[in-house]
Amino acid sequence: MKRCTNEMNIGFFDSGIGGLSVLREALALMPNENYLYYADSDNTPYGTKTRDEVKKLAFRAVEFLISKGIKALVIACNTATSASVEDLRKAYDFPIIGMEPAVKPAVARSLNGGKRVLVLTTPLTLREVKFRELVTRVDPEHIVDGIPAPKLVELAERFTFDGPEVEEYFREILPWDKISCYGTIVLGCTHFPFFRDTLARILPQSIDIIDGNRGTVNHLYDVLKSKNMLNPSNKPGRVLFFRSGVPVEDPLLLEKYNRLLRS
Numbered sequence: 001m002k003r004c005t006n007e008m009n010i011g012f013f014d015s016g017i018g019g020l021s022v023l024r025e026a027l028a029l030m031p032n033e034n035y036l037y038y039a040d041s042d043n044t045p046y047g048t049k050t051r052d053e054v055k056k057l058a059f060r061a062v063e064f065l066i067s068k069g070i071k072a073l074v075i076a077c078n079t080a081t082s083a084s085v086e087d088l089r090k091a092y093d094f095p096i097i098g099m100e101p102a103v104k105p106a107v108a109r110s111l112n113g114g115k116r117v118l119v120l121t122t123p124l125t126l127r128e129v130k131f132r133e134l135v136t137r138v139d140p141e142h143i144v145d146g147i148p149a150p151k152l153v154e155l156a157e158r159f160t161f162d163g164p165e166v167e168e169y170f171r172e173i174l175p176w177d178k179i180s181c182y183g184t185i186v187l188g189c190t191h192f193p194f195f196r197d198t199l200a201r202i203l204p205q206s207i208d209i210i211d212g213n214r215g216t217v218n219h220l221y222d223v224l225k226s227k228n229m230l231n232p233s234n235k236p237g238r239v240l241f242f243r244s245g246v247p248v249e250d251p252l253l254l255e256k257y258n259r260l261l262r263s
């Protein structure tokens with residue numbers, strides 16, 4: 001493995017563009033770091049695959065990022081975290097930060113108001129033991145419901161975040177007959193924060209919409225700081241993008257990625 005220096009990259013990976021919603025938080029908090037972003041677009045979506053398939057893809061992505069030189073890894077994907085974080089941590093000795101749906105803060109908020117929590121995730125995240133254990137740990141009153149929303153991943157990969165197709169899908173999957181029972185909706189997939197504005201428009205204003213991105217990035221910062229691994233440079237860092245191992249050079253696609261990072 002290459003020698004680790006603090007100027008080295010922080011590797012981010014996701015099945016596609018979802019992890020950009022995490023990377024944009026990282027850029028806001030740590031603009032002087034250098035980042036590699038791996039979108040596994042040849043293999044998206046992960047959420048409808050098996051655990052073993054996703055684990056294999058996660059190792060492939062991480063091996064690629066290691067070959068380019070990383071000092072830490074963010075699995076910017078709830079689904080890949082569920083399927084692979086434990087095995088990745090056993091295999092590698094650099095810091096590995098995973099995602100977890102923000103169920104804990106959602107339960108705290110909703111309990112206060114006597115409301116329920118609705119978690120939107122991929123099908124794989126929802127059926128994984130990691131998610132069930134999380135809910136068991138933080139939801140003693142049984143106020144959490146989960147629903148899979150796989151089509152949002154497909155829509156996001158087409159950069160379709162609003163419009164009739166998106167609204168119709170939300171009309172189809174959300175429990176409208178009891179929507180006023182919910183106080184918080186958790187976006188438990190990193191592709192979903194890009195739909196926040198559309199959701200906010202169609203949901204009652206009383207429902208909070210939250211995700212775990214800020215918490216993950218704060219944790220990344222704390223880990224790097226505690227290990228003295230933050231980049232000491234005071235110049236802005238850079239982001240390099242890869243699609244399933246191939247550098248992204250198409251200016252139109254780069255512009256779309258960068259637009260999401262600025263959104």
Ligand code: DGL
Pocket residue numbers: 014015016018019044045046047048076077078079080122125153188189190191
């Ligand atoms: N963005 C991913 C997540 O957070 C996975 C989406 C997919 O490929 O199904 O779960």
